[in-house]
Amino acid sequence: MPRPSNTEERRQQIVDGLLKVMAERGYERASVGEIAKAAGLSPGLVHYHFSDKQEILLVLVEQLASRARIRVTMRLARVKGDDARAKVDAFIDAFLATGGDAAPSAVASWVTISAEAIRQPEVRAAYDRVVKADLEQLELLVAAVVGKRRARTIAAGLFAAVQGYFVLSASAPDLVPPGSAAGTVKRMAAGLLDTVEAREDA
Known part of the structure; x- marks a missing residue:
């Protein structure tokens, strides 16, 4: 099975970051900065991979x-x-x-x-x-x-x-x-x- 691309891995990290933040704080308080922090990435990378929250x-x-x-x-x-x-x-x-x-x-x-x-x-x-x-x-x-x-x-x-x-x-x-x-x-x-x-x- 081929290894996932770096883009797929980053997108998954971001989705997992939203899951973590949302489970703790809800969607409204899941800012891009909080999602990025939970994903271990910079906010810029979140914006690069997704148009919005x-x-x-x-x-x-x-x-x-x-x-x-x-x-x-x-x-x-x-x-x-x-x-x-x-x-x-x-x-x-x-x-x-x-x-x-x-x-x-x-x-x-x-x-x-x-x-x-x-x-x-x-x-x-x-x-x-x-x-x-x-x-x-x-x-x-x-x-x-x-x-x-x-x-x-x-x-x-x-x-x-x-x-x-x-x-x-x-x-x-x-x-x-x-x-x-x-x-x-x-x-x-x-x-x-x-x-x-x-x-x-x-």
Whole structure:
């Protein structure tokens, strides 16, 4: 595999610098100088590689989405056979489970990105694409358990719970018992899926 170019390495350092600063201070207080400092570069190099702070943020949105997709793919690959319920749990685990692949700074940054999506149309468009793709994947997994008719409503509720845990863990971490998020949302999923299956069987 070829070695990344110096330009790619510098751009990645800058994106990682924004991630670090944003997780600690939010987007508004992530000045180019602070991003450069966190990246170990000069502000001039940040300006050389990116036209503005928003461009860095949009790259970060895509990278965080890509990392989340990789986690989902890896968790789904661990499910044996065609256990549809286990696949729903694996999806939830990919977003909320603690462990070696957990990324608290990414979660904190994602919460900030969701706030910026309200304020900035370009960020909203990128955010919408990511959330839509994630929600569609969860809907397909849920549909394999309960069928298409109720899958969207259940998937939206579960995904809202995931996003809610993101906000709580980033803004009020003391309110979330450590390691509780994935288990709680999986129990919610089981309750919703059981209810629908029971109605279908009645």
